[in-house]
Amino acid sequence: MSEHEPTPPFYLGIDLGGTNVKSGVVDDMGRALSSVSVPTHAERGGKEGVETLARAGEKAVEASGLTWKQISAVGLGSPGTMDIEQGMLLEPPNLPGWENLPVRRLLEERLGVPTVLQNDGNAAAYGEYWAGAGKGQRSVVMFTLGTGVGCGIVVDGRILEGRHSHGGECGHIIVQMIGGRRCSCGGDGHLEAYASATSVARRAHEALADPAVVSALRAIDIHDVDSKAVALAAANGDALAIRLVEETAYYLAVGAVSLMHTIDPDIVLFGGGMIAAGPSFLAMIQQHVARLAFPIPAAKTQVEYALLGGHAGFIGAAGCARALHGPSGR
């Protein structure tokens, strides 16, 4: 069998987001054979939602050229809160009407294939561990940078789920305990309140509220000043935007270092939309980490971008299905 030929068994991964459901069939090496995206229509609630998830899965199987009989197990990654062991969504803030939903059982009944539930940040980290930038490492911490700051932790090949499914919620570690910014979750001083795309935009708006501040960002409608606009302006040499990007790199380095002094993984990964800022942004994070961390992890722990992009979630969810139900399962 050639290196690029799909390797059975096959798994279906589904990545449930507030806006879209991404799904794909993944082979035993962690390679995606298909990839589809459909709108979540979260507002229609959980019962309709399970049907949306099932159809997204069916589309992915169809697109892969395989049949359902070839799918060994299904993995679903979802935002929390949840009870991973019970396969229950509890009160997911981005999925109104999906409360207390036994989503694993419902999806398993609908699809007729063994199904596992995992937190989306954990699933993305597991995807990178299995088949992405963490391949070959034993322990991985991954931050997913978007509207919020997601996180997942893999130690010795196992996801750190936590005893109440709150393991790896590291967007909500407290990095500024005195006078910290308000987080979207309502807490104060959380990493996410400083380092999310939302925070970059908010910090830009705050700076621009001072009429004395000169910036190319003033040429844009204030409502269009988001993290992408800031990254672009920084790349074009705008001083304010450069400062905002540099601060963000520092905040992320603080998060990475606190995890290096807690989990001490082989590698810390950053994924999500914000890594479009490119290699100079990563270099800034790496420089801060090298300065802030203890000498041994500073020298030995890798800090890199993730490799799987928007596929990390469903590939990782498929990997979780494989870990529990496949021939290589635990």
Next chain:
Amino acid sequence: MSEHEPTPPFYLGIDLGGTNVKSGVVDDMGRALSSVSVPTHAERGGKEGVETLARAGEKAVEASGLTWKQISAVGLGSPGTMDIEQGMLLEPPNLPGWENLPVRRLLEERLGVPTVLQNDGNAAAYGEYWAGAGKGQRSVVMFTLGTGVGCGIVVDGRILEGRHSHGGECGHIIVQMIGGRRCSCGGDGHLEAYASATSVARRAHEALADPAVVSALRAIDIHDVDSKAVALAAANGDALAIRLVEETAYYLAVGAVSLMHTIDPDIVLFGGGMIAAGPSFLAMIQQHVARLAFPIPAAKTQVEYALLGGHAGFIGAAGCARALHGPSGR
């Protein structure tokens, strides 16, 4: 066999500190059969140090009424830095002259019994997990409050050692990333810079430097204003001391919550000299945790004092010896 009769096999635990070496024989249930303490004389260096460790161990075996033949394995807990897997001390700041010391091999050769090395904070956490306040739990985070802030993490019965022996170095997570206090390690804004006994004393000195501040602590020589004096003054109703204690409780709660959002253990424990401040101090920490943590861990994660006191280190080290070399080993 009665519940209180010692249960073989037996293990020797040795807890190496910068000032004293504590040692004891521990039975298979985690009960200490003996407990001795001798001065470390760290300044005499590592070679002499191994002899001191061996003699402390011999005293503990003698005091237990057992013979060396009854000791199945030895566990040594030590401050870092170290390479746990290799059994090497690297550059322990509190043990000058002990650099690059293959302490596990040297001690094993000297005692003739299989020996394991573990970080002291990890060993204390494992002791509480095995035989103290974490008994019966699957996952434990423990902070040891003293001159510094030690930490250890046990997940599903295994110590989170990290890939470079820096797991659970949570005294050095960053809790105030902007304008943070300088830590003894040289870093800025670390938990230890706010919540150690040293920091309590420093913050008291800073407050007393303002002549307008009224406090009963002024009746004491400034050199005697330490964390114990602050705790005593707080218990006697001194407003400044009460504020310092309340702030310390908040800082510790911040550390606990960041770990609850990372590890999500069953229980977070606080041990070390500072817990002499008593149940009101614990209640303050618990109240802050309940307010700062996500609802589910806030409701479900226990936050308690440790139970083994100064024995946690050697009991935990003995437990590590048991885990690797005993009949119940992994």
